[in-house]
Amino acid sequence: MNLRYLVAWLLLITLAPLVLLQAYRLRRTAIRLPPAQGPRHGSVPAAGAELRVLLMGESTVAGVGARNHQEALSGQLAAAIHGLSARSVVWEAAGLNGMVARETADRLVPWVEHRQVDVLILALGVNDVLALRSPQQWIADLRQLVNRLQRELQPRVV
Numbered sequence: 602m603n604l605r606y607l608v609a610w611l612l613l614i615t616l617a618p619l620v621l622l623q624a625y626r627l628r629r630t631a632i633r634l635p636p637a638q639g640p641r642h643g644s645v646p647a648a649g650a651e652l653r654v655l656l657m658g659e660s661t662v663a664g665v666g667a668r669n670h671q672e673a674l675s676g677q678l679a680a681a682i683h684g685l686s687a688r689s690v691v692w693e694a695a696g697l698n699g700m701v702a703r704e705t706a707d708r709l710v711p712w713v714e715h716r717q718v719d720v721l722i723l724a725l726g727v728n729d730v731l732a733l734r735s736p737q738q739w740i741a742d743l744r745q746l747v748n749r750l751q752r753e754l755q756p757r758v759v
Contacts, residue, residue, distance in 0.1 A: 637664025637673045642693040642714065645679050649688035653717055654679060655695065655754070657709050658724030662696025670694050674724070691715070701728045702742035706749045713754070721756035723747075 656662045656675045664673030675694035683690045695709040702725045723746070729739045747759055 634666045636660070636696070636698060637667045637670045639669040639671075641670055641675075641695065641712070642691075643671055643676055643679065644692065645683040645690045647683060647687055647689040649686065651689045651691055652682065652686070653715060653719045654682065654690060654692045654722065655713060655715070655718045655720070655756070656692070656722045656724065657695045657705060657713075657750075658722075659696060659700040659726075659728050660698045661724045662694050663698050663700075664694065664696065665698055678722070696724070699728050700725065701732055701734070702726070702739060702746055705746050706753075710750070710753060716754060718754045718756040719758065721750060721754060721759045723759070 654675075656678070661674050664670050664675070667673035670676050673694070675692050679690040679692040682688070693713065693715055695712040697708060700708065705723075705725065723743075725743070725746075726739065729742070734742070750756070751759065
């Protein structure tokens with residue numbers, strides 16, 4: 602057995618209790634920021650053709666840490682799309698802190714007000730990792746989610 606490999610395993614075994622204790626403490630004391638307040642939809646008007654964008658997912662879509670959705674990912678992304686395309690952008694955000702892929706359709710589709718969508722953006726994965734979902738499980742969950750959202754919302758682009 603390689604000496605480096607053996608030393609690495611010994612360090613891992615020796616430090617594991619300390620790392621687990623730190624992880625437990627961090628999870629208990631970490632600051633939990635609230636989601637963005639106010640309307641979960643908006644628009645960036647322009648003379649060009651309208652582009653309807655729906656964002657679905659976890660805390661980034663929920664706007665955690667931002668005062669409102671205009672300042673959060675959804676509003677900023679809409680402004681960037683408008684800046685690049687000169688098109689009018691109508692956006693909506695359906696996000697929930699802690700969301701995992703397998704629960705997204707059931708929990709977030711009912712929130713969607715505008716059922717006609719040109720572009721659907723999914724922001725998922727972090728909570729699936731924290732829930733210890735395997736990559737294979739996550740990919741299967743994501744495939745099911747995309748198939749369902751394509752049937753129900755019929756976006757042009759996912």
